[in-house]
Structures are given as C-alpha cells and as structure tokens.
Amino acid sequence: MTEGLVSVIIPVYNRENTIKRAIDSVLCQTYANLEVVIVDDGSTDNTVKIVNEYEDNRIKLICQKENGGANRARNIGIANSGGEYIAFQDSDDEWFPDKLRIQIEQMKSHGYMACYSPYNLYENEIVSTVPFYYDNVDKYQINLRKTLMKHNAIGIPTLIIRQSVLELLEKEYFDEYMPRLQDYDFVIRIAKTVEIGYVNRPLVNAYRTSNSISTDKEALYKAIARLLRKHYNFLDIKSFLEIFLASNDIMLDADAVLLNGLNMIQEALDDLGYKKINVRNMLISYVAKQTKIQKNIEQIQNDYYLGKLCDREFAIYGAGKVGQELYYKLKARGLQPRCFLVTACEKREQIDGIPVLSIDEYHDKENMVLIGISKEYQTELIENLLDRSYKEFYVCLL
Numbered sequence: 074m075t076e077g078l079v080s081v082i083i084p085v086y087n088r089e090n091t092i093k094r095a096i097d098s099v100l101c102q103t104y105a106n107l108e109v110v111i112v113d114d115g116s117t118d119n120t121v122k123i124v125n126e127y128e129d130n131r132i133k134l135i136c137q138k139e140n141g142g143a144n145r146a147r148n149i150g151i152a153n154s155g156g157e158y159i160a161f162q163d164s165d166d167e168w169f170p171d172k173l174r175i176q177i178e179q180m181k182s183h184g185y186m187a188c189y190s191p192y193n194l195y196e197n198e199i200v201s202t203v204p205f206y207y208d209n210v211d212k213y214q215i216n217l218r219k220t221l222m223k224h225n226a227i228g229i230p231t232l233i234i235r236q237s238v239l240e241l242l243e244k245e246y247f248d249e250y251m252p253r254l255q256d257y258d259f260v261i262r263i264a265k266t267v268e269i270g271y272v273n274r275p276l277v278n279a280y281r282t283s284n285s286i287s288t289d290k291e292a293l294y295k296a297i298a299r300l301l302r303k304h305y306n307f308l309d310i311k312s313f314l315e316i317f318l319a320s321n322d323i324m325l326d327a328d329a330v331l332l333n334g335l336n337m338i339q340e341a342l343d344d345l346g347y348k349k350i351n352v353r354n355m356l357i358s359y360v361a362k363q364t365k366i367q368k369n370i371e372q373i374q375n376d377y378y379l380g381k382l383c384d385r386e387f388a389i390y391g392a393g394k395v396g397q398e399l400y401y402k403l404k405a406r407g408l409q410p411r412c413f414l415v416t417a418c419e420k421r422e423q424i425d426g427i428p429v430l431s432i433d434e435y436h437d438k439e440n441m442v443l444i445g446i447s448k449e450y451q452t453e454l455i456e457n458l459l460d461r462s463y464k465e466f467y468v469c470l471l
C-alpha cells in the first residue's frame with residue numbers, strides 16, 4: 074500500500090543556527106513519502122542560504138519579502154501543500170526519526186483525524202517532558218477535550234492532521250491576529266471538530282530560545298483576551314484563568330504591563346457576560362494562597378533548624394533590633410549564641426554579656442549562623458556569608 078504524502082510545514086525567521094537541525098530531523102524520517110514546505114518569513118541572516126544548500130527535491134522553499142509572523146507563514150505553507158497529511162515543525166526543534174510513522178500508524182489503526190505526542194523541552198540547559206505526567210492516557214487521550222478546556226496540552230511540532238481537517242476549520246487555519254497561544258487556538262478548533270489521537274511517549278525535542286515570542290508578556294495578555302472571546306463556549310473559563318495566573322509568573326511583570334493586561338482580560342470577560350468573574354480578585358486570592366503555603370513551608374524549616382541548635386554552638390548575624398529580639402526569644406528556650414556577628418565592628422562590644430564580633434574575626438565556619446536582620450538587608454548578609462565560605466546559615470523567623 075502506498076504511503077500517503079505528508080506535507081511538513083516549517084515557518085522560519087532568522088534561525089541560521091537551528092534550521093539545519095530542524096530540516097535534517099524531517100528528512101531523516103523513517104516515513105519517506107513527504108514534502109517539506111519551508112516558508113522563510115523575511116529572514117535577514119543566512120537562513121535562506123542554508124536551506125538552498127540542500128539538494129533534495131522534497132524541499133520547497135517559499136520566501137516572503139517582509140516578516141508577517143509565524144501564523145501567516147504557516148498559513149502560506151498550508152496553502153502550498155499537497156499532502157494527505159499535514160505536519161508542523163518549528164525551525165528550532167527536532168523530530169525523532171520515527172515520529173511520522175508512529176503517529177500515522179496510530180491514526181490509521183484507530184481512525185483518528187489528528188494525532189499528537191509529548192515532547193522534551195530544552196530550556197536553559199534544563200530538560201523536562203511536556204506534559205509532565207505524559208503517560209496519563211485518560212487525561213491526554215480519553216478526556217482530552219476536558220483537559221483542553223483548562224489548558225493546552227498539545228505542542229504544534231508534535232501534531233499531525235489529515236488534510237481534510239482543514240476543510241472543517243472553514244479556511245481559518247492559524248489566526249494571524251493571535252499574538253501568542255496560536256497553538257492553543259488552533260488545537261481547540263480541531264478538538265471541536267474531530268477526535269485527536271495520542272502517542273504517550275515523546276517524539277520531539279523542542280528548544281526554547283531567549284528571543285522567542287513566548288517571552289513577550291504584553292502579547293500573552295492580548296492572546297488570553299482574544300482566546301476568551303473566540304472560545305468562551307468551549308473553555309472552562311475559571312479553571313483556565315486560574316491555571317494562567319499560576320503558571321506565568323505574572324507578578325514579576327512591570328506594574329503597567331500587569332494592570333493593562335488584567336484590564337484587557339477583564340474587559341473580554343465583561344463583554345462576554347462573565348462579570349461575576351473578577352480576574353484581579355482571582356489574582357489576589359492566588360497570591361494569598363501561595364503566601365500561606367510559603368509561610369507554612371518556612372515554619373517547617375524554622376522548626377527544623379531551631380531543633381538542631383545547641384546552646385553556645387551557634388552565632389547570630391545581626392546585633393540590632395531584629396537580632397536582639399531573636400536572641401531573647403532563643404534565650405527563653407534555654408539557647409544562647411556563642412556571639413553576635415556584624416559586618417564591621419569598630420570596637421569591642423557585648424550584648425547581655427555575649428560578645429559582638431566582626432564577621433571577619435569569627436573563624437568557626439562549621440557551626441550554624443542565624444541571620445537576624447530586617448528583610449531589606451538579608452540578601453546582603455547571605456552574600457557576605459557565602460563570600461566567606463560559611464557552611465550553614467539560616468534566616469530565622471521570629
């Protein structure tokens with residue numbers, strides 16, 4: 074039986090250092106009947122030169138004069154494809170050699186119109202598998218629609234679909250106005266129309282780079298608002314927003330970015346008739362919950378370290394108000410420090426008969442040092458201890 078043609082769509086923009094890896098991983102597939110449609114999105118580096126060096130008639134290169142974004146490039150690639158199947162590769166990722174064969178066999182044996190797999194994510198020398206519990210077939214196959222109502226589980230470079238699925242999408246392939254989460258939007262629209270199969274082992278290595286669109290937080294807020302407007306009748310909105318708040322470190326965003334972003338999301342909710350869902354209150358609730366969890370963890374750590382203390386076998390770094398409050402609390406427990414430490418000590422001093430020493434005068438670096446100073450100076454004191462090779466220290470809770 075003749076293998077159906079697979080059209081592999083690769084959008085690329087200024088990826089001279091990674092495009093060869095991406096292309097090679099496609100050309101080396103054990104499934105041979107394929108074409109590679111590469112859409113260069115106005116690259117200004119050597120990307121096009123590298124692609125043109127391939128002497129393989131399976132490669133089709135389309136060059137755009139101006140950068141129009143990955144969504145538009147993918148749509149152009151789809152429009153110029155002729156395969157029975159459509160697969161998607163990113164210009165900095167890498168397929169396993171048997172990716173296509175495994176997925177197409179899965180599709181044929183179960184009658185699936187689409188299929189995906191987990192992937193290995195390489196980010197800042199750390200490797201993780203996405204999704205983490207990828208062997209949970211109930212969540213990622215049987216109940217995939219319920220999962221997608223809350224968060225995306227499908228990476229586009231793992232996805233393969235039959236050409237006929239595109240007709241069900243009514244010619245809107247990748248949303249060119251979606252600044253981020255284009256994968257999620259595309260996947261939701263497919264999940265609304267067909268059943269998606271799942272191979273429960275990684276078939277792709279994905280590499281996240283520093284100049285990726287995924288680092289643009291303003292674009293993320295815009296995408297969330299647009300996704301809500303498009304798919305409010307599919308998403309579990311409350312769960313979706315809770316996961317978004319918990320997984321994107323938005324409290325680290327600049328104040329203006331955060332406030333403007335939350336306003337955009339709230340405006341979408343209000344327009345859709347979900348005024349009872351207040352995204353700011355959700356964020357406050359989430360932060361309060363995380364703060365409570367962190368305090369519980371800190372208390373457990375505090376009890377552990379205090380339980381290890383022996384009288385006169387530790388020092389308190391800090392001789393001011395906080396350090397002295399810590400001292401008297403420990404004294405009430407029958408624990409006294411060997412000394413107080415300060416960063417610099419101009420003259421010999423004592424507190425309640427306990428000597429105050431300069432950190433450079435104290436040479437017993439094996440015993441515990443409790444840091445007793447206000448939070449604004451704790452980082453500086455920890456750095457001082459690290460610079461001087463102190464072995465064990467802890468910021469003690471009062």
